[in-house]
Amino acid sequence: MKFDQPLYEYVLRATKSFEESLDSRPVTPDETSMQSLNGFEEPFSEKGTKPLNVIKMLNEVGEPGVVSSRGGRYYGFVTGGALPVAVAANWLAASWDQNAGPGVLSPTAAKVEEVAGGWVLDLLDLPRESGFGFVTGATMAGFTALSTARNRIYKNLGYDVKADGITNAPKIRFIMSDEIHPTNIIALQYLGYGKNELEFVPCDDQGRIISSKIPPLDDHSIVLLQAGNVNSGSFDPCHEVADLVDGTGAWLHIDAAFGGWVRASKTRSHLAAGIERADSWSLDCHKWMNVTHDSAICVCRYPDAIRDMFGVQAAYLVEGPLRESNHYTPELSRRARGIEIWAALKHLGRDGFAALIDRTCNHAKYVASELEEMGFEILNDVVINQIVATMDEDKIDDFISAVQKSGKTWFGPTLWKGRKAFRISISSHVTTREDTDIALLAIKEAL
């Protein structure tokens, strides 16, 4: 195969100029930049285009519309900024173009992902015997875990749901807080359950499930908790709930999409105490772990339970000595996204990862205290990297849009306990004190 040097060199130069622009370009594209995207609207042509010209067009027309979530002042949703080592690993792995499903299709992917998953269990102190699958996001990690949980609960009840289906199956109960991240409800809807069938439990003022309000559990129950409320960053009381689950035969799943990583912190890991007692966990890697999109891990204490659910059998899929990754995910074929996780962990090490978590939490604490100084009301205990704040509710929409238009920083609205608010999430490894000061100045000006 001939190496297209000008093509790849162009990409390298474009990447350099993009990354170097991150400190100065608007955090989100302005109207004029968005106009550029109309350049993509052309009829599909009969004739092809040279690769270099395709990539030039992608860069020239597309780059102005890019959101600078890789920079230090993007505080919307929960969005990490990919570490350079993760981007580089992504490039190299893209060039290898491996199918990370069956082991025989990529010994390298099988080995690197096996190591990366083991390191994640070690970093977060989860049961080392757990199985893990590399999926696109926490939504799919939740889907993977909940499918596995349902299959195992039915197996324990002597019912083969994979053979006989859910139509005539014994009823399963799903118990979760009324603050559960909505993607878990979507995952249950994929699995055939309606929202009205789910049992919602009220929360306290921080969005933590009130464990005394959890109904009696049994061997037909699947309990969902969260480590890291998407607004407040609060943690459900996992020990209290695990005590209720113990001995009942119920399954405990924890949506630890971003909050789970706090287990790596040297100062805040106590917030996520008890999550190790669950049966399964969802962990996002493209958020606080700062790897490239899309990336998440589903972890399950019983590797055979995921394999029972997702192990694809076919005469042509001969199992070998390598890790058969496709037995742990809903997909058969997929990209080797675990390679970026391995690269990020190898680069940061335990101390570097802890520093990333603690640094972003400290930035959030600082920003919250400065906001309070300016007269905003902080609605949550700022325990990790999340801030929920409010002001005069008649003015808040205009305020948020003024901040967004400034191009200096970006965050969005939310509702917290029925009050209009805005939420700030500081999740990027590149954010500095100087970035937060620039953002705070933009907030002051918007006020």
Ligand SMILES: *Cc1c(COP(=O)(O)O)cnc(C)c1O
């Ligand atoms: C972001 C998030 C999800 C959904 O994750 P995706 O990666 O967007 O699929 C689920 N739960 C929590 C708590 C989250 O923060």
